[in-house]
Amino acid sequence: MNYNSNEITNLIEQLSKLPGIGGKSAQRLAFHIIDMPLEQVEKLSDTILTTKQKVRCCKSCYTLTDQEVCPICSSESRDHHVVMVVEDTRDLLAYERTGRYNGVYHVLHGALDPSIGRGPEDIKLKELLVRLQSEDVDEVIIATNSDVAGEATAMYLSKLIKPSGIKVSRIASGVPIGGELECIDEVTLLRALEGRVEL
Amino acid sequence: MNYNSNEITNLIEQLSKLPGIGGKSAQRLAFHIIDMPLEQVEKLSDTILTTKQKVRCCKSCYTLTDQEVCPICSSESRDHHVVMVVEDTRDLLAYERTGRYNGVYHVLHGALDPSIGRGPEDIKLKELLVRLQSEDVDEVIIATNSDVAGEATAMYLSKLIKPSGIKVSRIASGVPIGGELECIDEVTLLRALEGRVEL
Numbered sequence: 001m002n003y004n005s006n007e008i009t010n011l012i013e014q015l016s017k018l019p020g021i022g023g024k025s026a027q028r029l030a031f032h033i034i035d036m037p038l039e040q041v042e043k044l045s046d047t048i049l050t051t052k053q054k055v056r057c058c059k060s061c062y063t064l065t066d067q068e069v070c071p072i073c074s075s076e077s078r079d080h081h082v083v084m085v086v087e088d089t090r091d092l093l094a095y096e097r098t099g100r101y102n103g104v105y106h107v108l109h110g111a112l113d114p115s116i117g118r119g120p121e122d123i124k125l126k127e128l129l130v131r132l133q134s135e136d137v138d139e140v141i142i143a144t145n146s147d148v149a150g151e152a153t154a155m156y157l158s159k160l161i162k163p164s165g166i167k168v169s170r171i172a173s174g175v176p177i178g179g180e181l182e183c184i185d186e187v188t189l190l191r192a193l194e195g196r197v198e199l
Numbered sequence: 200m201n202y203n204s205n206e207i208t209n210l211i212e213q214l215s216k217l218p219g220i221g222g223k224s225a226q227r228l229a230f231h232i233i234d235m236p237l238e239q240v241e242k243l244s245d246t247i248l249t250t251k252q253k254v255r256c257c258k259s260c261y262t263l264t265d266q267e268v269c270p271i272c273s274s275e276s277r278d279h280h281v282v283m284v285v286e287d288t289r290d291l292l293a294y295e296r297t298g299r300y301n302g303v304y305h306v307l308h309g310a311l312d313p314s315i316g317r318g319p320e321d322i323k324l325k326e327l328l329v330r331l332q333s334e335d336v337d338e339v340i341i342a343t344n345s346d347v348a349g350e351a352t353a354m355y356l357s358k359l360i361k362p363s364g365i366k367v368s369r370i371a372s373g374v375p376i377g378g379e380l381e382c383i384d385e386v387t388l389l390r391a392l393e394g395r396v397e398l
Contacts, residue, residue: 004257004288005265007250014243019231020224031289032218033247034254034263044213045248048232051206052240055233058203064233066204089203090230 008034060131062107062124064089072096072104079103081138085128085157087111087145095143103141106131111149112156118149125157132166139167146173207233259330261306261323263288271295271303278302280337284327284356286310286344294342302340305330310348311355317348324356331365338366345372 008030016026033041057063058070061083065071072078072092082103086092087110095101108123120126132140140161144150158168174192175184184192207229215225232240256262257269260282264270271277271291281302285291286309294300307322319325331339339360343349357367373391374383383391 004262004269004271005250005254007246007253007265008263011246011250014246018228020227025219027289027292028219029217030250031263031287034251036251038251041248041251045244047206047210047213048247049240049244051204051210051229052233052235052237054206055204063203064207064230066206070203072203088230090226093226 057107057109061105062109062127063092063105064107077102081136082141083128083132083137083139084141084143086143087150087153091143091145103139108144108153111144111147111153113149113152115149120156123153125160128157129160132161132164137166139169141169141171143171256306256308260304261308261326262291262304263306276301280335281340282327282331282336282338283340283342285342286349286352290342290344302338307343307352310343310346310352312348312351314348319355322352324359327356328359331360331363336365338368340368340370342370 011030011033012023012026015021015029016023018026021029033044036044054066055064056066058065058067058073060069060073063070063072067074079102083106084092084095084101084103085106085108086095087108089107092105092107095105106124106128108125108128110118110123112118112120112123131137140157142154142157144153144157154170158170161168172195173188174195175181175188181189210229210232211222211225214220214228215222217225220228232243235243253265254263255265257264257266257272259268259272262269262271266273278301282305283291283294283300283302284305284307285294286307288306291304291306294304305323305327307324307327309317309322311317311319311322330336339356341353341356343352343356353369357369360367371394372387373394374380374387380388
């Protein structure tokens with residue numbers, strides 16, 4: 001497609017490589033950017049690069065942050081004896097949005113997944129074990145996703161950590177709140193049955 | 200929402216201002232950008248700014264281009280006696296995609312719309328009239344949108360141009376190809392009836 005301009009063509013091409021942005025959205029975005037005031041475009045362009053340059057992993061829990069140690073790890077009001085293990089920073093943010101979890105986190109940056117060749121060396125797993133040896137942790141809550149890779153990672157982690165005597169738990173699987181039973185898949189229904197709690 | 204980083208918060212905020220990108224997409228995009236290799240992020244950031252800086256309006260037809268005169272206006276193989284008037288550059292691109300229109304264009308950069316206070320002075324209308332006086336044009340095809348503003352602009356333009364003796368036409372309204380009658384609105388159905396052609 002000829003956009004009368006190599007610049008526009010180039011911008012659309014790069015925008016369409018971003019996740020969830022197809023050819024039409026990329027075109028709309030590009031023309032929107034051209035219509036924006038110059039100082040706004042400068043700010044957007046600058047923020048994209050600065051964020052990439054400044055954001056790094058917290059040296060304790062490996063979440064993405066712009067500090068050496070993230071605000072959660074450096075907070076004295078958080079309970080450092082409880083560590084929730086998540087696959088990535090977005091999962092951490094999801095639990096932070098609940099506003100009710102007061103422990104700290106460990107971000108693995110992925111789950112074990114042989115289908116894409118991701119093994120224990122490719123995620124922050126050794127870093128977790130080192131941390132558990134040096135810190136005084138009472139409980140590890142495994143909050144990896146409920147898919148095949150997430151479940152496999154949970155099992156693997158549990159086997160590695162249990163011998164050390166630290167309590168290991170897994171977030172519950174079951175019917176989501178507001179979910180209608182007839183719309184829920186069989187595996188989830190069986191999990192909810194197995195995990196039933198006495199009232 | 201606290202993202203452990205002012206940079207991430209800032210990036211998400213700016214991305215979510217773009218059209219069609221909600222809070223969740225902005226978050227996904229931001230984390231994707233952080234995961235991208237640095238040189239790709241540099242390229243994206245640079246392309247956004249360069250495009251904004253280099254793209255301007257063709258001095259003949261006012262389409263967005265990075266040259267003084269756009270490739271269509273400077274092409275000798277195009278028929279410069281036929282001018283299609285469109286609201287914006289995306290509409291021009293839509294007709295270019297058909298690959299069957301061989302005339303040139305005039306981009307108004309909007310349509311007359313009193314509801315948002317856009318009058319004749321706010322679009323490239325005077326520029327069109329000046330152009331029609333100085334160039335040898337046989338036909339003006341009005342291809343503004345088929346909404347209220349586009350129709351009003353078409354009527355207005357037609358009244359202005361006709362006295363000069365130049366042929367003025369309007370692209371047809373009707374049932375889109377592949378459209379099922381029962382799904383089409385009444386106004387379009389009536390337009391299609393009025394505009395019926397003998398077979």
